[in-house]
Amino acid sequence: MKAIDVKNLSKRYRLQGKSKAGTIRDLLLESVPFGKKTEIEDERVLWALRDVSFSVETGESLALIGNNGAGKSTLLKILSRIVRPTSGEALLNGRTGSLLEVGTGFHRELSGRENIYLNGAVLGMKRSEINERFDEIVAFSEIERFLETPIKFYSSGMFMRLAFAVAAHLEPEILMVDEVLAVGDLAFQRKCLKKMRDISEHGRTVLFVSHNMQAVTRLCQRAIWIENGRLREDGLCKNVVSNYLNSRVETSSAREWAPENAPGSESVVLCSVKAIDASADGSAAFDIRNDIFLEIGYEIRTAGSIVSPAFQLVNEENICVFTTYDLDPKWRHKPREKGFYTSRARIPANTLAEGNFRVTAICSTAEPHKVHFEEADAVSFMVTDSIEGNSARGDFGGQIDGVVRPVLEWRTEKVET
Amino acid sequence: MRTTHAIRIRPENDGILAEIRELFDYRELFYQLVWRDLKVRYKQTLLGVLWAVLQPALTALIFTIIFSRVAGFQMKEIPYWIFALSGFTFWTFANSSVNFASNSLVHHKELVTKIYFPRMIVPLSAVGAYFADLLLTLLVLFGGMAYFGATVTWKLLLVPAFLLFLVVIVASLSLFLSALNVRFRDVKFVVPFFLQVWLFLSPVFYSSDWVPQKYQYVFALNPLTGCLNGFRHILFGTDLDMVSFGISCAAAFTLFFVSVAVFKSMENDFADVL
Structure with missing residues (x-):
């Protein structure tokens, strides 16, 4: 079954130029016919996405790669329904959750407990669902002692943990992730990656936007490369990533x-x-x-x-x-x-x-x-280095430090005392 | 964002029924935002929720001193102070809600640009938070009525209907102004001025009897006129001109449909413009 089916999706933006009506005064000035308005019409239009089509099977994890401004985020915004497309359509089958918004909707004056409920509601959870998962969320975020403290007194680490805990317990069937790995410390990034891997291993669909090509090749089997709003390549993750990298640096293999x-x-x-x-x-x-x-x-x-x-x-x-x-x-x-x-x-x-x-x-x-x-x-x-388990990374899905990654011979014995 | 159904994303809006169902699906968010606004508003204040009551009560007191004592205004059936209190009970709600809600979408920029939910929830929850204040003030108003010995009639059962009338007016304006504010930040300068004019054009601290007869119907085009006159009619048994009342009702309905239409036509651009 198709979890995501995107057909000819396009998104046009009018550039915020000088003549874009931002205030009523501008609008009034704009409506005064000085004649030269229509000629520059085309220059003020930007196609953030142009005629993009692809589909994702349930349980597949797909990476979206491309340069900044290529249209990845626009695509994700359309799929998470924050903005509407200019033309085309997309079908989503299943509960959708997005990690574009870790920590969005938190209020500094409210306590951790109050924020869990608020944020849960912001992410579309019903109160009964939040109640069900409340203890789990608190345990995951490790903030038990500060549950009644307004979060303005939280450290940024506590804040991120709490935010991610709520988002991670959405249990969506389709998860969209946009560069969450860029925030937080190393431990947090690892937690994110691990959670994402868990999600994709449980037969859920993951859509992952990242500039971290190592994370991309680790987590996704397939990738889509978007360039200037168009779909440039759709295929096996490592091939698409390699072609993408080759296009960026002038050298190739x-x-x-x-x-x-x-x-x-x-x-x-x-x-x-x-x-x-x-x-x-x-x-x-x-x-x-x-x-x-x-x-x-x-x-x-x-x-x-x-x-x-x-x-x-x-x-x-x-x-x-x-x-x-x-x-x-x-x-x-x-x-x-x-x-x-x-x-x-x-x-x-x-x-x-x-x-x-x-x-x-x-x-x-x-x-x-x-x-x-x-x-x-x-x-x-x-x-x-994929996560299939027979490389040096073993079962660890996160980032591994080190310049080399040899498979060494290990031997473990029980010591008799 | 989450949903259990298959979703179809298209350039056009979904049908009106789907929109209403979705609004209902997101009721938890509405409650949470209302609850949050209330908690945040009275956190770290000494008098807390008392402020909800103090504002209309003190305003009514000042107007009573100025107009009743100094200028010598007299009402036919009831003391001026209870008349002013009833007016400012409604007015404080209208004033605070519209003022707060008109900036709500801009204020919640982070939510609107990062998460999907029915956008109407934002201004509506802003109104909802002040509705709680209104209910509290109503208790004080009823206390005042008991104090001067108002007669209790079956008409008091209609109070909820007038609260609904008021909410429709205020919510409509809030939707309209909040949507407009996303595109035109001029709105935030216009709103305080507009509210001032609106106060003077509504029978909040004066009776609509004082408006010349030939202007009565024009005066009634302001939906708040009919709302206040009707409310006072069921509270105090003051006169109510049914034609004027009908005009106000029609004006409120028009305002409601226009506001919803404007909001719906602008909401798709919110995330792009904010």
Whole structure:
């Protein structure tokens, strides 16, 4: 069954320009015919969404990705009925809850208890439902002692916990989440992600808008990429995410250089670099459980050159994860003939942490020391770590710190005393 | 937002029946907002809910001193003070509600732009919170009537009908002005002025008998005129011109339908404009 069915949805905004009537005075001035009003009509119109169609099956979790202002939030606002579309329609089957509004409708002067009831009502719960879940909500938010205290005396952490507790206990069949992960501390973000995973594992439908591509690939099987209000791509999450990332950074997972502008010296010239995994399907997103191969193609132009290619990997925080040199004994220390060569490095499965990596391609000679080329950001790729349970993350659905994420051998024994 | 039915999202409004059902479905939110307004309003005040009564009572007292003692106004059947108190009981409700409700949508910007619910709940709950004050003031009014020995008749049973009449007028204006305020922030400057004029054009502290005969029907176009005259008729047995009363009723109905229509036509843009 379809949980969400969106057909040709469009939303037009008139830009708040100078001639937009904001006060009665403006409206009166506007209605005075000075003639030039109609010509600029088109410039004042912005299509936040244009003809977007897709459907989501019950139990599916779908990510909405795209740049700021692409129309993701507008789409979510339409689906949560805050604004109406200009044309098209959408059908929602099942109870809908949205986490666009964590903490909305709280009143600072009222106590925690009063706010639970108020916020529950704001989110559309009936009093009996709030009564039923009241103890659970209080327990989840860990504010028992301050239940009767006005929330203006709460710390921001307590406030967020309470707000999320109420929203999380809505138990919707369709959950829409917009960047809640951007607020709150790390522990709170983890709690959010865990709750979302619980929800999607219980056969509910999740619609997730985020700029956190790691969270997206972890939680969703499918993704929709929205660009300039239009649906650009709809497909397997890791593919869409990788295409999206490739469109943003100028590099991709494979690149070739034309001989005339290739980096290099008179003896060695760079030809190509690519990152692939075992599936080799052209995607730039690699499952953490697969081997990843970095391949460099180069041309030796001076016979007798002794060179060693190398790669350097840099992650999103600009930390150099490692540098690796070609140590293949077949060519190490050996002069080479003119011609084209490829060197391939295998990064074993379960080595890198999830995230984006940029590859610097290097070729140098050790003795006498000479760097023939050092091409920063030659290619980039992404490592995804889904929550299927057989990677290093085990059953943990949240964010895991660390530059690498190896699967280590563990052994646990009961100690006899 | 939550609902148990399949929802169809379209550019147009749903049917009027669906809207009314939805308003009913969200009654819990209405109660909670009313309750919240009441609690917040009297929190950290010394006299608390007494203020609800003090405002109309003190205003009536001042008008009694000025008009009855100083200017020598006299009513035919009843003391001026109880006449003024009955007027200000209604007026305080109308004045506070419209003043507060007209800004309610802008004030609840955060709710309106982030959550779905029937938008009418916001201004209506603002009116609802002052309705509680009105009920309290009515007790004082009845106390005053008992004090000067008003005759109790079966007509007192009609009091709820006039409360409803008053609520329809006030709620309509609140819907109209709150919706307009979202688009035109001029409204917040207009409202205090409008309320002042409205007070002088309504028989709150003077009797409509004092209005020249030829202006009676024009005067009755103000729905509050008929509402107050009718209310006093059932309380004190003062005269009630049925034609004028009919005009006021018709004016109230017109106001109601126009306001609801204006609100419905503007509400789809609220989240975008706020």
